[in-house]
Amino acid sequence: MISVRIADAAFDPYQALALFQRGHTESGAVASFIGLVRNQNDDKPVATLSLSHYPAMTEKKLLGFAETANNRWQIDRVLVIHRVGDMAPGDPIVLVACASAHRADAFAATEYLMDKLKTEAPFWKAEIAPDGARRWVDAREVDNERATRWDSVDK
Amino acid sequence: MISVRIADAAFDPYQALALFQRGHTESGAVASFIGLVRNQNDDKPVATLSLSHYPAMTEKKLLGFAETANNRWQIDRVLVIHRVGDMAPGDPIVLVACASAHRADAFAATEYLMDKLKTEAPFWKAEIAPDGARRWVDAREVDNERATRWDSVDK
C-alpha cells in the first residue's frame, strides 16, 4: 500500500505514524524519518520557511519514488507526507515511513525516499528572517552526490 | 542528550517520539525505528512474545551503544526504549530515535543502534503459540554479519 500526500496545512507526523501502523501486525519493522523546520540555517535565524511546489508534477514524482521503493525492497507499506506553504520553526515538513517484515528493507527504502525528495521532487524553499528578509535556499552538491548511490535502483 | 529506558509495561512509541522532539528546533532531522510484535514468525502463529533480559547488563549495554553512536555521528539526541515482559501481536517492542541537523547522521546512528540491540544486548525472546506451545527464538547468523559493518565504529 502506497500513500502519498501533499499537505498545505500543518500535520501531526506522530499521529500519522500511529495511524500508518495501526492494525498491521504482519510487518513488525517501521523505519521513519521526520523533518522539521530548524530555527536557523547556515547560522542565519529563520522565522518562516516558505515551501512552494509544482503541483501537477509533485504528486506524480512522489508516487513514482514510492513505487520504485516498493518494487526494489520488500516493503508492505509506504507513507510520504510533504508540507507546502508557510511554516514556523519546529513545524513538520516531511514524514516518510516504510513498514516491512525486515528492518534492513525498511531503512533502505526510507533513506532512498528522503534522498529522492531532496533531489528530484519539485519543491523550493525560501527562508524568511526575523527582519523579514527573504532568501531562496540553494541546492547543495552533497545531496546530488548522495542521491547517485541509488542510480542502479532507478534503472 | 541520551535517554535509555527498559519498559516493563506497554509504551506508546508515537507519543514518545513526539515528546522526544518537542521544543527542539535546532535539530531538524529525526530518524527512527519502531519494532512491533508480529502475528507470526517463520510461518508459525504467535499469540504472545515473552522477552526476558539480564537487567544489570541491559541498561549498561544500551547506554554504551548510545554513547558510541553519539561520539561517532553528529547527533543531538538519542532515545532508546526496549520492552521486556509479555507482549501481544502489534505491541511495540523497541523504539530508537536519533535527532540531528543532518539526515545522514540520524539514519546511520539509528541503524547502528538497531544492529547493536539485535546482536549485543542481553535480551531473549520466547514465542508462545495460540495452543500455548513455547519456543525460544534462535539467533540468526545474518544479524551478526550485518552487525560486523560497525566494527570500525566500535574500535
Place this chain on the structure above:
Amino acid sequence: MNEPTIKILYFAWVQEQIGTDEEALTPPADIETIAGLVDWLKTQSDGHRNALSDVSRLRFAIDAEFADPHSPIAGAGEIAIFPPVTGGMR
C-alpha cells in the same frame, strides 16, 4: 501556418524575477529545444532576461517530467522553468 501555444510555468526565484507564475506563449516555429525557447524568452522582457540569463542555474520540465536544455519541445503542452529543487531535509 499556426504555431502552437505553449503554457510556460515559472517557480521560485525565476517566478519572482519574471513577475508571473504562468504565461501562454507562441514561440516561433524554428525553435526546437528548451535552450532555444529560453533564448527566445529572454527577449520578452527585462525580467525574463535577468531570470534566464544563466542557464546553468535553471532546471526544466516538459509536461511535468524533468527535461534538459537539449530536449525537443515539439508537442509540449506545458513547459516549466525553475531553479534546482530544494525539498526534503538536509
Place this chain on the structure above:
Amino acid sequence: MNEPTIKILYFAWVQEQIGTDEEALTPPADIETIAGLVDWLKTQSDGHRNALSDVSRLRFAIDAEFADPHSPIAGAGEIAIFPPVTGGMR
C-alpha cells in the same frame, strides 16, 4: 584456604533447563576459566548437564560484560550463562 563464592546467573532456556535463575556456588580453586567452570557446573545436576552440554550454543558474561570460554574467572563476582541474544527486531 577459602575459595570465593560466585553468583551464577542463568537466562532463557539455560535457566529453564537448570531450573533456577541464580545460584551462589564455590567452584574448586583449580578452575581458572569460564570453560572450566562450565565443566564443573555440569557435574551439579542432570539439568546442569543438559543445559550446558554444548558450549557452542552458550554465551557468557562476567560482571555484566561479555566474556568467552577462555576468559579467566579470577575475581569475578557474578557470572552469567545464556543463549545467543535475540532482542531488537528482525
